[in-house]
Amino acid sequence: MIAPIEQEIVSLLKHGNKKAMGLLYQHYADTLLGVISKVITDEDLAQDVLQDSFIKVWKKAKTYDASKAKLFTWLYRIAYNTAIDKVRSLSNKDTKEVQIEVSNVYKLSAEGLNQDVMDIQKHLMSLDPKYQIVLNALFFEGMTQQEASDELEIPLGTIKSRLKIGLRELKKIYDPE
Numbered sequence: 001m002i003a004p005i006e007q008e009i010v011s012l013l014k015h016g017n018k019k020a021m022g023l024l025y026q027h028y029a030d031t032l033l034g035v036i037s038k039v040i041t042d043e044d045l046a047q048d049v050l051q052d053s054f055i056k057v058w059k060k061a062k063t064y065d066a067s068k069a070k071l072f073t074w075l076y077r078i079a080y081n082t083a084i085d086k087v088r089s090l091s092n093k094d095t096k097e098v099q100i101e102v103s104n105v106y107k108l109s110a111e112g113l114n115q116d117v118m119d120i121q122k123h124l125m126s127l128d129p130k131y132q133i134v135l136n137a138l139f140f141e142g143m144t145q146q147e148a149s150d151e152l153e154i155p156l157g158t159i160k161s162r163l164k165i166g167l168r169e170l171k172k173i174y175d176p177e
Contacts, residue, residue, distance in 0.1 A: 006071045013061035021058060028072065029054075032079040039083035049086050053079040056150060063153070085146050123173045131166030134159055 005027060012020035033050050040046045056078050064074055124132055137148040138159075145163070149156040 010064065010066060010071060013057075013064065016061070020061070021054060024054065024057065024075070028075055031072075032075060035076055035079050036083045039080065039087060045086065046083075049083050050079065052086075053082045056082060060150075060153070081146075085144070089144060120170075123170060126173070127166055127169050131162050131169060134162040135166045135170075138163060 005023070009020050009023050009027070012023065029050065032053060033046060036046045036049050036053070037043075040049055053075075057075060060078070064071070068074075069077075124135055127135070133152060134148060134154075137143045137152060138145065143151060145156060145159050148154070149159045152159070154162075
């Protein structure tokens with residue numbers, strides 16, 4: 001049986017009522033912070049992830065289905081996955097050091113630039129919109145595949161497929177053989 005407060009929160013969320021966020025925070029923030037803290041030990045970062053989780057809850061509120069999971073289970077998954085994503089993004093940033101001493105970025109001349117590639121956004125517009133949206137999110141908005149999946153409300157596997165197909169289509173434009 002669903003608790004009355006849970007029913008009220010779900011109803012408020014479904015109707016886009018901001019009061020739901022206050023109730024969610026009041027009833028679930030401490031527990032969700034505990035879940036996040038199991039993954040992220042830095043207290044400030046854990047608080048940031050909690051806030052990111054609540055933003056995702058707000059954005060995905062209309063997708064919640066009580067027949068699939070209890071409210072807490074849904075919240076738990078969002079918070080846990082957000083924490084995992086944060087850890088992965090931080091570890092990716094840590095492993096990608098820039099070595100300026102061996103970089104030739106500043107040695108490029110205008111002759112070395114392929115002018116056809118400079119207009120990539122124009123060529124991007126020639127693709128099917130479903131590929132445009134994914135490529136734009138990943139390359140021009142700097143989202144990770146998971147972030148694009150969450151933001152665009154497209155399954156992660158579909159994001160990966162559209163990325164692969166979109167890049168293949170762009171390759172046909174730039175390297176027609």
